[in-house]
Amino acid sequence: MSNSKQTMTYWLAGLASGVLAGYFLYQNREKLGPQKDKLIKLVGELQKTSEEIGKKLKAAGLESLEKGLEKGKALAKTATENVN
Secondary structure (H helix, E strand, C coil): CHHHHHHHHHHHHHHHHHHHHHHHHCCCCCHHHHHHHHHHHHHHHHHHHHHHHHHHHHHHHHHHHHHHHHHHHHHHHHHHHHHH
16 A cells, blocks of 8 residues: 555544544533533643643753753863863
8 A cells, every 4th residue: 555545544534533433422412511520620630730740841951951051161161271
């Protein structure tokens, strides 16, 4: 199977599964209504957690950048002293 035919097959399979999932959700919308509040709560918690992780990653990145700058300054100072 060529790459374009395989890509088209995957695309059509994804489209068909999306249509089936949408149909299932539409048919069971009354049953899924009470679960919506739980889902909203879980999405909110996920968003808070991802924000915390992002802040920690940013802080760690800044810390490593500062350490790298300090090492670079020390290296430049040492190189300057060795040249003189």
